[in-house]
Amino acid sequence: MSHSKANNKMVVKLLVIVVGMFGFGFALVPLYDVFCDVTGINGKTENSAASYEYIEIDESREITVEFITRTNTGMPWEFRAQTARVKVHPGELTTVSFYVRNPASSDIVAQAIPSVSPGTAALYLNKTECFCFNQQPLDAGDEAYMPMQFYVDPQLPEEITYFTLQYTLYDVTARASDLTTKPNPFMVPQPNRDI
């Protein structure tokens, strides 16, 4: 009957919508990342090194950057910023350092995840070097200083004079077991240099 043909045609069309929306659910993942990259609303910073060319340092403005550290639940490392806050001029290259110690009896690989608040400031925070770009292995009982070099883009909106950069340290030993052998270029072993 013609009805059943029409029905089948319609079912196929509707199934296309269903499959499309299932795909859309997954497409939301990259869309979300792109959207956040463009707008900076979730406070994520670039996950790779920015290159620094000499730019005019804007001496007229002074930005306070505050550093906060925390470790995820179950992550035993000690983790603190050597500098709690630093005042910088936009365009000026600054290096700060973070202290970590692994008090556990096993080797642990860590991954630091940055988050900037207010989120829009993340778009103007450029890191030329960061321990957060890589996973960081530390043997049981060891300690280390991890450097982070950054500059603030002079395009930073006028109203932002103060922002906070938070690092959360995650234990990624389980998923990183095959990567731990890679030497880490940013880890400064003891004895340390003070920055």
Next chain:
Amino acid sequence: MSKATEIMTPDAVAPQDHEHHDHIPKGITRWLFTTNHKDIGTLYLWFAFIMFLVGGAMAMVIRAELFQPGLQIVEPNFFNQMTTVHGLIMVFGAVMPAFTGLANWLIPMMIGAPDMALPRMNNWSFWILPGAFLILLSSLFMEGGGPAFGWTFYAPLSTTYSGDSTGLFVFSVHIMGISSIMGAINVIVTIFNMRAPGMTWMKMPLFVWTWLITAFLLIAVMPVLAGAVTMVLTDKFFGTSFFDAAGGGDPVMFQHIFWFFGHPEVYIMILPAFGIISQIVPTFSRKRLFGYASMVYATGAIALLSFVVWAHHMFTTGMPVYMEMFFMFATMLISVPTGVKVFNWVATMWRGSLSFEMPMMFAIAFIVLFTIGGLSGLMLAITPVDFQYHDTYFVVAHFHYVLVTGAIFSIMAAVYYWLPKWTGKMYDTTLAKWHFWCSLVSVNLLFFPMHFVGLAGMPRRIPDYALQFADFNKWISVGGFAFGLSQLIFLALVIKACKKLGDPVSSQVWEGAEGLEWEIPSPAPYHTFETPPVVK
């Protein structure tokens, strides 16, 4: 000879005697293999009722624990399982199947079709549901217990911190989703292809209209839910990092994806209710529905807006101010089409010759109490104050007003309205009055004080609370137990009605009732409209 019986009925199971179309197959196989929309509607409605009682029993556990401060009856982890599974069962097991059951029973009769367009798929979409809920309920008996992360299963609660039963949870939600999608496809195809001659779009009863729009919402967002649970599954068991910050994911993204499904979902649970009320109010006002076209457009507007308001569930996640403003105003905009609906119902009653039979009582209770729920929703939409209300009992009060005195009262109104058509006998109106008044008083005792304790800061989903909330919680629990017991009156009434006790009713049943379903005999014959009626 209808195409439904010719093409779709399995001959071995239901041999059709072409001379006597009302030959009904006997025994359990009738229900297992049925492709009859009325049988499947009945199955859905009974299933929803049973799930309503099961989910209600869990609510009783929750209220018993909260009767007084401190931990006395259940472990906190079990309490969390109760809140989680109560929510899942009521949303996916009670409200949604009940509406699908009503759609099955009523849509073909309302548009003059002999059956649903895809009867075989209809059978499947029902019969996979009991399995889904068996899986979900059996997960409660696993070592470590069932899902305990709330029905919203936020990551990382459902990934890093959940038990092994999460796999069963995901599997059961997948099956529920497939069932809903099949049901929705069936409704859309039926309405598009099987309307009787003359049944133009703008002549369709509003229940059909609201269900059509609901069905489109379902096929748009249930796949997104399926995607979200799949991501939770792979994050938990297969090492992906969709929602794990350590691996480059983002737990807040879970909330965005979930509520992209979740907000249209709450309209899935209320639009058919709007349709039911729009059928009942004109009947007992003995007037035509005021503003039919505006009702249709308002329903469409609500459905479209539902896709751009999801982040109002997430005001406290640290969004930039301009986004909070957008979601606040978009949310408030929804009150405009909703206000149109409430206005139209009241305007329909205005100067009507009202009578207050049971369906009308529930419909009026719906209009008043749903509006209370809508107003508290408007309060929650205001971003700055939402920071106070977020995750408190104020939110619990809000969504129970719109879902219990909204969606569930509308389902009860529908049962009281169409039950005589289904059974051919008038139900026991004394019991019905007892059910109505007990429910009305207890439901308000149950949910209204939740506004107060919520505003005073009592957090939701916690098995213990500060001493100053003790008196209110005692009353809330008393209301809860009373509301639970009241539903047993309803159960008794429905069982009595199904045994066909009571006075026979005419085909119109209600004096002011209009529409195709009131033109066929009561009880509705097993097969109806095999020759399509002509709608003028």
